[in-house]
Amino acid sequence: MKVVALVSGGKDSCYAMLRCIDYGHQIVALANLMPLDDSIDELDSYMYQTVGHQIVVSYSECMGVPLFRRRIRGSMRHKHLRYMMTPGDEVEDMFILLTEVKRQIPSITAVSSGAIASDYQRLRVESICSRLGLVSLAYLWKQDQTLLLQEMITRGIVAIVIKVAAMGLNPAKHLGKELSVLQSYLVHLKELYGINVCGEGGEYETLTLDCPLFTDSRIVLDEFQIVLHSSDCIAPVGVLHPSAFHLEPKNESTMVSDNGKRSCIYEVQGDHMKNEHVIKPQFVDFGSDSEGDMDGTVLISRRKGDSFVIGCWVQDSSSNSRGLQRDLAAILKKIESQLSGDDLSWVNVLYIHLYLANMNEFALANDTYVTFITEDKCHLGVPSRSTIELPMRQAKLGNAYVEVLGTKDQTKKVLHVQSISCWAPSCIGPYSQATLHKEVLHMAGQLGLDPPTMMLVSGGPLIELEQALKNCEAVANSFNCSLPSSTILLVIYCSASITALERIDLQDKLELFMKKRLDLELQNGGRYGVCDPIMLYILAPNLPKGALVEVKPMLHVPEERETISRIESHVQSAIEVSNCWGFENLNWPTSCYNSYFIHDKMCATVVSVDAESAAKICQGTAHENDSCFENEENLRFISRFCVHILNKSLLKNGFSWEDVLNLRIYFKMKLGLVLDTLRKVFTEAFEEFAKNCQSGNVVGDMKFLNLIPVLGSGTNAAMNDIITCELFASTF
Structure with missing residues (x-):
């Protein structure tokens, strides 16, 4: 230049x-x-x-x-x-x-x-x-x-x-x-x-x-x-x-x-x-969202605090697509209207997940995005963001799907560095590197970009992963927290172009990186104590800039420098876990369930269901292959099991369903698995659970359920799950 x-x-x-x-x-x-x-x-x-x-x-x-x-x-x-x-x-x-x-x-x-x-x-x-x-x-x-x-x-x-x-x-x-x-x-x-x-x-x-x-x-x-x-x-x-x-x-x-x-x-x-x-953004007339299939489906959840989640997509757009820009404009307009109706605006948004049906249209998506979300509208700082491609058209979710995390209060702290530097990748545009709110740091998805050149590092997925983790470290250090010991959940998005063997090497590389960083931190006195973050792998068709790996951490940044630890057994013995479906005595694999919690503050849980687990959950009515998920009755067993385990995690860690901020359900996109059927069985499972517990409020507003189609998911790089549930609850 x-x-x-x-x-x-x-x-x-x-x-x-x-x-x-x-x-x-x-x-x-x-x-x-x-x-x-x-x-x-x-x-x-x-x-x-x-x-x-x-x-x-x-x-x-x-x-x-x-x-x-x-x-x-x-x-x-x-x-x-x-x-x-x-x-x-x-x-x-x-x-x-x-x-x-x-x-x-x-x-x-x-x-x-x-x-x-x-x-x-x-x-x-x-x-x-x-x-x-x-x-x-x-x-x-x-x-x-x-x-x-x-x-x-x-x-x-x-x-x-x-x-x-x-x-x-x-x-x-x-x-x-x-x-x-x-x-x-x-x-x-x-x-x-x-x-x-x-x-x-x-x-x-x-x-x-x-x-x-x-x-x-x-x-x-x-x-x-x-x-x-x-x-x-x-x-x-x-x-x-x-x-x-x-x-x-x-x-x-x-x-x-x-x-x-x-x-x-x-x-x-x-x-x-x-x-x-003055360079001004070019506003494009995307037409009325009332035309044809432009109506977006909005799901919104609220809990006892000020936080909320909004999910929106264009219903059944795949059968009559009007293009990404019109779909995304309709979605953002719908969300903007929802915010405005509650006396809120984009300034109240902390984080945005942007899912696209075709990553080749990433530039078009950004052009549309910046007509709605601008620095002028977000005087406290623009929200952080991650973007991946998903098989959404097969699931009839249209060309784009937007998930928004927001809060009514305005106490967030935003890091938005637009300058190209040697520090970490710049964010030139209305999305920031990270947003801190109520001790939770929501970091933007990080690619393996070399910060001073803003080019992907060469050498394959392992090199990209290491660079992405270094970029995460740089951002975390700006908030005086540490990647190895402050991370609650680490989501690793993998491109479908990575081979199965490369994925195994990727997991080994990640674990070695985190261990080395943690050992180094302990040698230096360990600023915050030691935690064991949840690792969640998601297989996506494509990632931005043709990247092979994208890393998205969520970290805990305590207001007081306390010692953080995972103490599950102390809480578990004091609480009787409700079980209305008889799963308590089921010999299910321990790998099905990963939980991270900080006492009286937050709880993250990932429930993984692969074919082997499904066969045990369905008590012999399913086989150890993906076909078991094409049977609605089997899906009912699996959805009940997921609800049971999620409830168990909440209760034994001292949380309730009213504390749940978000629940994502990743499902492996298969021709025999219909999104509407999956939504139906999970909704019924929650309703049945609430009824059996004789408390209609136990589950709360189930509109926080987000169903996300993926090519694969799981807590290891094999990503053999057909359904993976990711839950986050907080008392803030």
Whole structure:
């Protein structure tokens, strides 16, 4: 990509340019924001470094690329973390500046910045990029600062300290010193006082005088003054004010060819925004959802808390399909109407499962998706999302199926990084990496993408799995939790193109990865204790971007750093489990049932039914093959068994059906298995169970039942289940 680099004169923005070059991008312009008054060194700004702005003018000549500069007329008016367009705010100066750069150099598609740890700065750059249709590149984001500082020095960044404002740093002693000289001392201060080694906490700022991108000249500082802003005895504040400097050619040929050459510098004026520069989504008329088969079937569940689940699809669309975009538009419109009817909106949505009948139409699905779910509608952050292909047309579920998890309260915390970085895959669009709500972290489905290139790693499913897990780790660490010890449920979506042997290797790889990470965590003290997450494998026809593996974790992030453990036996002995069908004495395989719970907080259960289990459940009326599921009477036995085991899991762990937030029933799509029949027998099983227990409220509102057709599922990579039930309950 052709890139305009935001430069402040500091080391970070210069090193960010080097990283852009490393990943094959081309720096074609520089952009800088400076004070209105040249005599002022520093503005009171959380957004821009302006100390040393007198020197930045020479960067154009040093690099041989044009420099666009604008004087900052705005101030900090929008003080919330997530930025919204605010007239008069200093961020709008960046918008005007980059708008002019894009006007003069239309081929520019990306913006580079040196953000390392500041969400405040990153989110504002991303906001401007989104409005201008540009990609944000932040290759230093979330990187270890000690390693970054070492890399900068090793790669030839020659920078001096021009501001100090931290304990252990003295204006008279340290201003003007090169980073290479101060490196060991800065690391020492980190150990003593916990300062940010790269100065991300405002401890110090730098001015780059030379770097590998300065191909023509280096900067030589001739004169400067030390200006003391605060004489505080603990952390005095001072800046270096450059008075005179000159450029020193790096070789004789440069000196000859550049004799009399003028640098290409543009000062960008303008005091107001022009709306024509804002990139707006293109809204498509999908027609009325009342036409033909456009009515969506909506299932919604509510429980005693504020959380809810909505599931929607276009009924029987496979017989008269009007296409993915119309189906998905009808679904999203139906859900939007349902939310609005309850005085809710997309801002109340935490997570979205998007199931498609054809992954080749993924781009079309996104085009439709962004016309309904936007950042403007979700001021607290856009919901996280996972997307897979399912055999839905065979099940008469149409071209798309959307499942929405939401809440009435607005206490969620959303991580939405749109910048391309080395940290984790970016989410360029209205879906986020993860959403935290009531101690549960709902993470978006992670592919085996290499974050800085956003390309799938090569080498097959095992390599993709490892990269996807690393991406999950990066996101989890942002919430101060751990993948091995915080995970409640780990869903591994596998593409149908993976062979049976590769699936076995995949499971071994996953178990080895988690064990190594857990051993490492225990060696480091084990921050949260040890848990044993449920592993659930789903076989899907296709995944986004042609991926072979997609990983979707759900994690527990306790508000207080308590020790988490699974204590099943203590609860089980104290509760009499209701059994109305005589399954209690059945010798069923222990692998049928996996449960994870945190006392008084949450319970996750997966019930697996394969052909062998079905033969025992149906008490000899079924055979150990898939054909047993084509018999409605056998399905009744199996549905009752599932309800019985789910109830047993809830009761022995101290939960009730009123605590259930969601129940998904994955079923292996076979010609003889009809969706309506499956829904019928499960509904009857719940009704019969409630009646026998003499409590109509024991099961609650059974509209939370989601039937999802798959090619295979199970708690191991063989995925031989014909029916797998996934339940999640919470007392929050």
